[in-house]
Amino acid sequence: MKAEFINPFLSSLVEVLKTMAQIDLEPGEPDKKTEDIASGDVSGVIGMVGPQIKGSLAITVEKSLALHIYSNMLGESIEEIDTQVKDMIGEITNMVCGGAKRILGENGYEFELATPTIISGQGHEIHHKVSGPKLIMPFISNFGKAYIEICFDK
Amino acid sequence: MKAEFINPFLSSLVEVLKTMAQIDLEPGEPDKKTEDIASGDVSGVIGMVGPQIKGSLAITVEKSLALHIYSNMLGESIEEIDTQVKDMIGEITNMVCGGAKRILGENGYEFELATPTIISGQGHEIHHKVSGPKLIMPFISNFGKAYIEICFDK
Numbered sequence: 001m002k003a004e005f006i007n008p009f010l011s012s013l014v015e016v017l018k019t020m021a022q023i024d025l026e027p028g029e030p031d032k033k034t035e036d037i038a039s040g041d042v043s044g045v046i047g048m049v050g051p052q053i054k055g056s057l058a059i060t061v062e063k064s065l066a067l068h069i070y071s072n073m074l075g076e077s078i079e080e081i082d083t084q085v086k087d088m089i090g091e092i093t094n095m096v097c098g099g100a101k102r103i104l105g106e107n108g109y110e111f112e113l114a115t116p117t118i119i120s121g122q123g124h125e126i127h128h129k130v131s132g133p134k135l136i137m138p139f140i141s142n143f144g145k146a147y148i149e150i151c152f153d154k
Numbered sequence: 155m156k157a158e159f160i161n162p163f164l165s166s167l168v169e170v171l172k173t174m175a176q177i178d179l180e181p182g183e184p185d186k187k188t189e190d191i192a193s194g195d196v197s198g199v200i201g202m203v204g205p206q207i208k209g210s211l212a213i214t215v216e217k218s219l220a221l222h223i224y225s226n227m228l229g230e231s232i233e234e235i236d237t238q239v240k241d242m243i244g245e246i247t248n249m250v251c252g253g254a255k256r257i258l259g260e261n262g263y264e265f266e267l268a269t270p271t272i273i274s275g276q277g278h279e280i281h282h283k284v285s286g287p288k289l290i291m292p293f294i295s296n297f298g299k300a301y302i303e304i305c306f307d308k
Binding site for chain 1: 191201202210240274283307
């Protein structure tokens with residue numbers, strides 16, 4: 001998996017949270033995903049399909065960060081991950097992949113996005129069934145952590 | 155959402171479990187999905203994208219049924235939902251959607267499938283972010299229940 005393909009997703013997440021929620025994310029060290037257990041409390045999962053690309057992406061967010069994003073984006077605070085928070089995580093997943101799709105399209109990678117599915121529940125596990133590598137990238141903020149998982153068929 | 159579009163997914167699940175695992179599924183009554191909580195213990199989620207279609211499908215299976223499918227397909231029993239069971243649920247999700255895609259292609263509906271993502275963890279919740287209706291269809295077997303959720307953008 002080439003950095004030129006992965007990086008647009010990472011920069012897009014940083015950009016989306018900065019512009020939409022005024023939250024700064026600090027990228028950590030990328031790693032191979034070996035454990036299924038999600039590192040956060042709510043996850044947006046989206047499928048991607050194109051001539052050269054077939055895969056899935058998950059954005060997993062800790063509850064404290066998810067609630068902060070909601071509060072900053074919508075101007076009202078909330079205590080629990082409810083339907084509105086899930087829809088917001090789905091929308092962020094859409095925006096991040098949409099931003100990456102635009103950049104990648106300019107570089108000759110064409111793909112379409114499916115609709116996002118939002119997973120929640122304490123200790124939920126996400127297992128991507130792909131033939132290629134599974135990458136996980138952590139991000140740190142003042143309000144909690146977020147992770148992007150990107151997985152593709154070879 | 156037309157029955158002619160939904161039915162191939164339902165018949166494909168019945169067919170796949172019958173031929174691959176010698177398990178008979180009895181279709182129940184379709185309903186609108188209103189609750190996020192998954193009715194089963196392990197779920198295969200897949201994105202679908204085509205010119206007329208953009209959506210997500212989840213196949214959710216109770217643990218007892220998942221373990222029975224595994225045992226019948228692979229000839230060895232297993233006690234817990236481990237990586238092999240998850241991969242099998244992902245493979246079944248692929249096969250069901252692949253079968254439906256073939257039938258629907260003959261009727262003029264073209265779409266591509268992303269890679270499946272498998273969700274597990276007790277009480278995990280699945281929330282499809284789509285603008286169209288969300289359908290859930292239960293199936294009953296001697297070993298437990300399975301559910302198909304199909305959701306599309308309008």
